[in-house]
Amino acid sequence: xxxxxxxxxxxxxxxxxxxxxxxxxxxxxxxxxxxxxxxxxxxxxxxxxxxxxxxxxxxxxxxxxxxxxxxxxxxxxxxxxxxxxxxxxxxxxxxxxxxxxxxxxxxxxxxxxxxxxxxxxxxxxxxxxxxxxxxxxxxxxxxxxxxxxxxxxxxxxxxxxxxxxxxxxxxxxxxxxxxxxxxxxxxxxxxxxxxxxxxxxxxxxxxxxxxxxxxxxxxxxxxxxxxxxxxxxxxxxxxxxxxxxxxxxxxxxxxxxxxxxxxxxxxxxxxxxxxxxxxxxxxxxxxxxxxxxxxxxxxxxxxxxxxxxxxxxxxxxxxxxxxxxxxxxxxxxxxxxxxxxxxxxxxxxxxxxxxxxxxxxxxxxxxxxxxxxxxxxxxxxxxxxxxxxxxxxxxxxxxxxxxxxxxxxxxxxxxxxxxxxxxxxxxxxxxxxxxxxxxxxxxxxxxxxxxxxxxxxxxxxxxxxxxxxxxxxxxxxxxxxxxxxxxxxxxxxxxxxxxxxxxxxxxxxxxxxxxxxxxxxxxxxxxxxxxxxxxxxxxxxxxxxxxxxxxxxxxxxxxxxxxxxxxxxxxxxxxxxxxxxxxxx
Numbered sequence: 311x312x313x314x315x316x317x318x319x320x321x322x323x324x325x326x327x328x329x330x331x332x333x334x335x336x337x338x339x340x341x342x343x344x345x346x347x348x349x350x351x352x353x354x355x356x357x358x359x360x361x362x363x364x365x366x367x368x369x370x371x372x373x374x375x376x377x378x379x380x381x382x383x384x385x386x387x388x389x390x391x392x393x394x395x396x397x398x399x400x401x402x403x404x405x406x407x408x409x410x411x412x413x414x415x416x417x418x419x420x421x422x423x424x425x426x427x428x429x430x431x432x433x434x435x436x437x438x439x440x441x442x443x444x445x446x447x448x449x450x451x452x453x454x455x456x457x458x459x460x461x462x463x464x465x466x467x468x469x470x471x472x473x474x475x476x477x478x479x480x481x482x483x484x485x486x487x488x489x490x491x492x493x494x495x496x497x498x499x500x501x502x503x504x505x506x507x508x509x510x511x512x513x514x515x516x517x518x519x520x521x522x523x524x525x526x527x528x529x530x531x532x533x534x535x536x537x538x539x540x541x542x543x544x545x546x547x548x549x550x551x552x553x554x555x556x557x558x559x560x561x562x563x564x565x566x567x568x569x570x571x572x573x574x575x576x577x578x579x580x581x582x583x584x585x586x587x588x589x590x591x592x593x594x595x596x597x598x599x600x601x602x603x604x605x606x607x608x609x610x611x612x613x614x615x616x617x618x619x620x621x622x623x624x625x626x627x628x629x630x631x632x633x634x635x636x637x638x639x640x641x642x643x644x645x646x647x648x649x650x651x652x653x654x655x656x657x658x659x660x661x662x663x664x665x666x667x668x669x670x671x672x673x674x675x676x677x678x679x680x681x682x683x684x685x686x687x688x689x690x691x692x693x694x695x696x697x698x699x700x701x702x703x704x705x706x707x708x709x710x711x712x713x714x715x716x717x718x719x720x721x722x723x724x725x726x727x728x729x730x731x732x733x734x735x736x737x738x739x740x741x742x743x744x745x746x747x748x749x750x751x752x753x754x755x756x757x758x759x760x761x762x763x764x765x766x767x768x769x770x771x772x773x774x775x776x777x778x779x780x781x782x783x784x785x786x787x788x789x790x791x792x793x794x795x796x797x798x799x800x801x802x803x804x805x806x807x808x809x810x811x812x813x814x815x816x817x818x819x820x821x822x823x824x825x826x827x828x829x830x831x832x833x834x835x836x837x838x839x840x841x842x843x844x845x846x847x848x849x850x851x852x853x854x855x856x857x858x859x860x861x862x863x864x865x866x867x868x869x870x871x872x873x874x875x876x877x878x879x880x881x882x883x884x885x886x887x888x889x890x891x892x893x894x895x
Contacts, residue, residue, distance in 0.1 A: 317455040320646020320670035323477075326549055326583060327676065331476045337682035340430060347415065361422045369406040369421060369691060373699050373711045376722035379729030382736070384634035386596045405709040406694045417704045424694035430681040432462030432666070433693035439701055440666050443720060444652075447632055449640045449668065450625040458640065459674040461681065464663045464688050466587055469651040470552070471507055472684075473585050473667070476676045477550060481512030491545030495536070495582070496552050497525050499785075499827040499841070501559040504552050504587065514545045515829045522776050524555055524563040527572035537580045551582050556636065557590030557781015560827045560843040564594060564636055564779040574642050586639045586650045590781040592657065592727040594635050595735045598742075598777040629724045631731075646670035654696065656782075657727060662692045734782065734847060741784065741846045741858045742777050748862030749773050751792075751869050772865045782847035786821075788840050794872045805839035807877040808868050810885050817864035819857055 324332070346353055378400065410420035416438040424433055431437050441460050445452075452458050463469040474494070481491045493514035496505060505515050519531030526532035540547040555565040565573075577584055627633050639648045646669075653665035667677055681687070702710025702717025710717035718726065751770040770792045775784050790796055790804045805823065812819045824841030828834035849857060871877060 317453060318644055320454045320672070323583065323647065323670075323673065326477050326581075328476060328479045330479075331676055331680070334676070334679040334683075336679065337430075340682050343427070343429060356427075358427055361426060364408075364421060364425050366421055366425070367408050369695055371404050371695060372401040373404045374726075375400050375402060375713065376711070376718045376726040377729065378726075379733045381631075381725075381728040382595075382597065382732040384596065384630055402711045402713060402715070403709055404695065404699045404711050406698045407703075407707040410703070410707045412704045412707075414704070417701070419694055419698050419701065419703065419708060421690075421694065424690035426690070428687050428690065430461070430678055430687050432687060433690065433697060435701055436693045436697040437462060439697065443723070444666070444668055447627045447629065447720065447724070449638055449650075450627055451637075452640050453642070453644045454646050454670065456671070458668050459671040460666045460668050461674050461677050462688055462693070463651070463653075463665045463667055463681075464685050465655055465660075465665045466589055466651040466653045467503060467507070468663070468685060469653075469665055469667045470504055470585065470587065472677050472680045473649050473651075474508055474511065474513070474550065475680055476673070477583055478508075478511060478513055481545075483512070486512075488543065488545055492550075493545055493548030494550040494552055495533070495548045496829050497554070497558060497561075498531070498829070498833055499560055499824065499838075500552070500829050501554055501587070502827055502829070505829045508552070513550075514548065516548050517829050517833060520558070520561060520563065522561075522563055523569055524558045524561070524565040525553055525569075525573060527569060527576060533573055533576050537576060547580065549582055550585060551577065552585045552587065554587050554590075555639065556588055557593055557778065557783070559590075559781065560783055560822070560824070560841075561785040562776070562778035562781045562783045567636065567641075570639055571642055574639060577647060578645055582647070584639050584643075584648045586648055588638060588650060589653045589656045591635065591638070591652070593731055593734050593782065594780045595731075595738055595778060596634070597735060597739060598779045631724060631728050640668065646673075649673060657730060658696065662689075662696070664688045664692050664696065733851075737846045737851065737854050738778055738784075740854050741844070742775075744855060744858035745773075745775065745784070745786075745862060748859075748866070749775075751866055770869065772869055778846075782845055784844040784846065786842040786844060788842065790840070793869055795874060795877070799874055799877070802839045803877065803881075807881055808865070809842070810880045810883070811868045811877075812861065812864040813885060814864075814880065817860045817867075819861045819864060821861070 342355065345351065346356055406424070407420050409422045410418050412418040415423075415434045417435055419435050428434075432440075437460070440462070444460050445457050449458065463472065478492050478494070479490075491512060491514055493516050494508050495516050495518055497520045498517040499520065500517075508515060516536060518533050518536055519526045519529065528534050537547060555570070557564065574584070576582075638650055640650055648669065650668040651665065652668065654662045655665070658664075667674065669677070687693075698708055698717070699711035700718045700723050702708075702712065702715070702719070709715040712718055712722060749772060751772055753768045753770060771789045772792065773786050773788050775786050778784055788805065788808070790801050793804055795804065809821065809823055811817070812821060822843040822845070824838040824843065825834050827843065828838040844861070846854060
């Protein structure tokens with residue numbers, strides 16, 4: 311990057327390391343592996359099984375071509391791309407050979423190396439590709455000297471677990487004082503997998519208010535309010551933040567660059583490490599809100615890239631699609647306090663259990679030490695298959711994921727991501743159009759005066775939502791105040807009743823109640839009843855419209871109930887048994 315001498319060094323964050331993390335040393339066994347690669351060395355030192363006894367001679371799979379799915383425009387005002395996708399049945403045959411004669415460990419892809427004990431940074435070819443892709447294409451403007459480092463993980467849950475292990479101490483109410491209790495900031499509705507990972511460590515889960523974008527920096531309940539008025543009787547002021555900034559789970563918000571700068575400034579002031587979980591980064595939907603699509607890499611610039619303190623002209627990713635996306639917190643990370651989690655779960659498949667952590671080198675070194683004594687590295691099968699598909703063979707051994715048996719390369723990988731965005735964006739549009747049309751219950755009737763009679767049309771708002779600007783979800787706000795039974799029962803009962811009603815055979819729709827995303831009991835009890843999360847990603851494409859219509863019709867039917875007996879009848883049924891019986895059919 312030009313102007314590197316002007317960039318600051320990342321801060322030393324070792325004061326945040328846990329006691330265990332501070333005591334970790336490099337693995338003497340893993341450190342010994344470098345000698346194994348010496349040509350002609352008679353290796354009698356390593357406790358390695360003989361690769362000739364591995365029962366797999368090749369690893370093969372039919373794989374999609376990178377242009378399988380059509381793209382959508384990077385801006386809602388753009389004309390159609392004119393892009394033509396390949397046939398849905400068109401595929402390549404990816405082959406990972408038993409042995410490759412390539413001597414470059416960063417290009418050598420074979421089962422002999424992939425299935426053997428390896429380095430904890432990750433399989434060298436895949437690590438090399440992802441490191442270059444991360445630094446040059448995804449985050450080309452990280453504003454600290456020498457840029458970030460990466461380490462491969464077993465997915466974002468693993469990455470998050472290692473991050474909080476490195477940066478927090480276990481606290482036990484039976485042994486430790488309240489003053490020693492550490493905390494982690496989260497959105498007021500958040501991905502509960504993260505909260506459930508942090509809670510057993512004794513971390514104080516501290517919610518921050520959100521709006522349609524995501525976490526709020528200012529205002530009541532916003533980040534500044536929480537930190538400025540922290541009550542020390544609850545423990546230490548939190549030094550960690552967990553956040554999903556693109557397609558926030560469950561609310562689908564997308565945090566603008568301007569909001570990121572405001573939050574980052576507060577994190578700098580209060581010395582907070584930002585853990586940015588970003589599985590949906592490539593799934594940003596300009597068509598969701600055309601008037602607001604100025605939140606790209608810099609709203610003031612023509613190409614939308616975030617500005618860098620090192621240069622007046624930010625460096626492009628090299629791809630219009632990537633340049634059009636709202637960038638990571640890393641783009642404003644002048645102090646090296648951002649840990650970003652990426653995953654193949656949404657871009658390839660969740661079962662891969664493969665991802666990577668991006669952070670300043672000193673933090674990655676600590677994650678490496680943790681990995682050496684825990685997971686060691688992700689699956690060699692998965693790493694080698696993805697490496698071969700993307701990178702392709704470097705000699706006659708093996709076959710990559712393109713038509714000519716070469717790999718997708720970076721161009722193909724970005725094209726694949728564009729196609730995924732296109733497919734999910736079209737699903738989002740289908741569901742949103744149907745729910746937008748059906749969110750109000752229309753009632754007709756007649757009214758009389760002393761001299762006239764006329765027809766009346768009333769609309770009753772049942773629910774509302776903001777079109778998702780990213781991710782895989784719709785966050786539905788239920789307007790139970792308009793229900794005929796609002797004053798006759800509790801809102802929690804109405805919410806539970808609607809959830810059950812939607813699962814009855816006539817509608818057969820399963821949605822996620824908002825209570826599943828409430829990080830505290832207070833939020834769960836006070837306002838989670840107002841929300842449902844709906845996922846438009848998982849169902850088969852041809853089912854999106856029918857399921858959306860069934861949701862709307864189920865809501866209309868529920869709003870027509872005028873007797874509590876009707877709701878009690880539904881709630882008396884063993885819903886779990888009924889749903890499980892359908893699964894067994």
